[in-house]
Amino acid sequence: NAGVTQTPKFRVLKTGQSMTLLCAQDMNHEYMYWYRQDPGMGLRLIHYSVGEGTTAKGEVPDGYNVSRLKKQNFLLGLESAAPSQTSVYFCASSSDISRTQYFGPGTRLLVL
């Protein structure tokens, strides 16, 4: 049982480059989330999805876009990377919006 997986694990980008982070879950969860973790700031919600084909903004959505074309996948895109987007990105899923979330292993992104 893989749970929540994320690809890639690590990536270095130059300012202005674009990339997509992929999250996949095999628990048939309706809800999926993208967070970023920065030192001392905990986990901040970027975007989330309450089901296939739906997305919504979280606390820090600027500079990111998301898509949920399939129930098991949630993609996070950076169209024009900035150094301020250097962070560790976590994907999570849950069966209910307000209860236990299950996290992937994270993607470490460095923007130079």
Add this chain to the structure above:
Amino acid sequence: DQQVKQNSPSLSVQEGRISILNCDYTNSMFDYFLWYKKYPAEGPTFLISISSIKDKNEDGRFTVFLNKSAKHLSLHIVPSQPGDSAVYFCAANNAGNMLTFGGGTRLMVKP
């Protein structure tokens, strides 16, 4: 406005002793509280939760206490083990709403 705060960024404890991690919240509507544990280079993993209808929940060495009047919860780990060294996040919400996470506390358990 941080609705969930973990005021201690780090905590160091001797192996075998008790670890107490604290979390304060400001939103009186929160009715569900969780603790997550995170090792380096891994995602957070769910540890224990408590509903606002309880004031204590135990799971093995881990106990969470909730003081609603003080808007405070704590995680007790007894006895602490070196493998408990990690970052601990508390989180809270109310039905139908997102989890709000605290900033985390790094626990170091010395052998």
